[in-house]
Amino acid sequence: RAGFLFAQPMAPYSPSNPAPNPAPTAMSGPALLEGADWFDANWMWFSAVLCPLSLLAICLASTGSTAQKLRNPYVVGWLSVPFYLSHQVEEHGYDVRGWRYAFVPGFNHGVGATLFKECQNLGHTACPVDPKMTTYINVAAIWMGFSVTMLLAHYLGGRYAHLGFFSWGTSIVNAFGGHLLPWVFDGYNAGAVQSIFMFVFGVFFISQHGCRFASLCLLNGLLFHGIAFGAGVNIVLKGFAPQEVEVLFCVGSATLIPLAL
Template sequence: LQADRRIARWYDLQWLTWLAVTAYLLHQFEEHGVSLLGAPYAFRGTLCATLGYGDAVSCPVPLAFITAVNVSAVWVAGFASALAARRFPLIALSFFAVPLVNAFAHIVPAILERRYNPGLFSAVVLFLPLCLWALAVAVRRYGAGAKAIGLVLLAGLLVHAVLMGSLLAYLRDFIGLVPLVAIQVLNAALPAALMVAAFHGRVAVPPPAPATPVRAPRKPRRPPAQAA
């Protein structure tokens, strides 16, 4: 799971990507399993209420939409990004776009509404610190610049915009279920595609520098000159 065993795993982007996939598993359980308040499958009800549907049972948000989002953007993209991290660390970095923006998608409504929403706890405790640390490691150890960091933020925003935009288009009968699901599958590749397009295929970088500078070996001291 670690690309470079010479350093601590917390400075290895491949290991951090696998950790992010694991964090998303816990996040999905809080959303679609049992929430922090003990409610089962609470996320869909919250989403339906946000869209103006009071009854989650009759809410037209399809289960296939939620499944397509989670499987494509997390499991397919997550595994692919982690496996590519050794040779293409910028691809691995692009995976953090979705959890980073998703964290604020939970935090901002919680602050405005002053109440818990399904997924908030894992977003604050797992997503936010892990994503910020991964960005710091990408800058410090892998030499990622402002352009790469900006693309991570942009990609996360675009993924969520496409996600919600396509759902609203479906609810207004502009598109059918099959196009809605297909859009989510393609949308999962958006962060990596943006990174590749922005760097013109130069997503493979030279071997990263060590996490801590290595001191040059000291020259042996000359023995003191003896008096004749």
């Protein structure tokens, strides 16, 4: 079914009469999830389970000492998956304040309202992202996109063995631009604490192969967010495509951009 954004009637807002944008509270997330599909309200708990299981699988499937494993491009690439899964739990499960599903209301109120001016007309509660769109972005980009990228790394081998490092570039850009910078200027946001670790580990990993390679990884992160999130969400907001098209944008960007770079 259509997401919240398109299931509700158009609000009577306009540029001269913009939608109200009150600061989110601890109840904003639960209120947004009222009436959401079961999976849209609970997918992050799958991330909570998959995170330690995937980390254990990586450790058991790789050989050598810890130092040797961290020099293995396949190990480092796969590590981007459990790191981001843990990030999703703080973002969309419970954050460090104990707020449930806090990232979406906070994003729609702050960064989302700044980047997507259409929300002045559509209303900020579920714009630019609602629970359905949030599910599509997170499941498609991380569960599917990051994993497919690593499967391609194994299949293609050679210089493509480092494809997973580009997923770290995406993680770094998300951590820094989506969480740490807003934390500095606007205060804590859901996912910011885990972003410290994701950012530090990500920078460490991509910097091991020189500045040019690290720059390409970061470029990948910028392109991913610009195409998968910026272009994809804009196309949906403007009514040119259903929300399901965001799955194609996320999986395509997560896998094809690293191959091109």
